[in-house]
Amino acid sequence: MQFSLSEKKFYRILSIALAFVMLFALINVNSIPAQAKDNKKIVILYFSATGTTKAVAKKIKKNTNGKLIEVKAADAYTSADIDWTDDNSRVTKEHNSASSPAKSSVRPKIKNLSAIKKAVEKADVVYIGYPIWWGTAAWPVNGFITANNFTGKTVIPFCTSSSSGIGESGELLAKEAGTGNWLEGERFQSGASEDDVKDWVEGLDL
Ligand SMILES: Cc1cc2nc3c(=O)[nH]c(=O)nc-3n(C[C@H](O)[C@H](O)[C@H](O)COP(=O)(O)O)c2cc1C
Incomplete structure (x- = not known):
């Protein structure tokens, strides 16, 4: 031709x-990460006031191909608001007003709650990340946890802190949520490496 x-x-x-x-x-x-091959829908929700938890959440996304969503307080926490060494700061006042160890009575309104709910509805696996505030989950997490139905979903808490462990924060959130198959969570230090996060995600074997 x-x-x-x-x-x-x-x-x-x-x-x-x-x-x-x-x-x-x-x-x-x-x-393609191993989890995505199973067609599991993964969402990674995180609240982060100063970027440490956000950095871990982004690494989880990289290793799972999940959808990353930042939990935003309607009234955003400024750096003055989160000064926990100041008796008169917003967080200190909120902390002092809390009536239970989970600080569940402190429930800031969430700006993007409907987007979070939509993503959770579609998901099979939900990672929930937060900084530790006075030994428990930063309270913007309280602001959305009860508004979602986690029935039939695997929920994995993760956190960052200066020195505290994850403690009871995951169990308290699970109790608060009342639904979902909550796994034991993990605490990461600031500057957790790619490998730290990858090893943890792979170890979950979801
Ligand atoms: C209000 C407040 C309370 C905190 N309480 C603790 C605590 O009890 N234990 C601890 O190890 N770190 C505590 N920290 C430090 C944060 O957990 C830590 O810096 C975290 O990695 C910040 O995450 P982010 O950058 O995602 O907000 C606290 C920080 C703030 C702002």
Whole structure:
């Protein structure tokens, strides 16, 4: 069969394009995390006042391909608000007003609650991240936990702190939520490495 010059050019471009498509597909297959292969829908919800928990949440996303959603307080916490060494700061006052160890009575309104609810409804696995505030989960988490139905879903708490462990924070949230299959959570220190997070996610074996 005789090809004209323009046909030859066309087929050359087509074969280069196909080679690129195949290369791209190959790269993507290799980067699909194990969990995504099972078609499990994963959502990673996190509240973070100063970025530490956010950094861990982003690493979880990288290792799960889950949907990352920041939990935003309608009345955002400024750096003055979260000065826990100041007796008159917002968090100190909220902390002092709390009536239970879970601080569940402190329930800041959540700006993006409907987006969170929609994502949770569709998910099979829900990671929930927060900084430790006075030994328990930062209270913006209280602001959405009871508004969601976690029935049939696996829920995994994770946190960051200066020195405290995750303590009872996960159990208290599970109690508060009342639904869901809550796994034992994990505490990460500031600057947790890619490998720390990857090893933990893989160890969950979901
Ligand atoms: C109001 C408040 C209370 C805190 N309480 C504790 C605590 O009880 N134990 C601890 O180890 N760290 C405590 N910290 C430190 C934070 O848990 C830590 O800096 C965390 O990694 C911050 O996460 P973020 O950057 O995602 O907000 C507290 C911080 C704040 C702002």
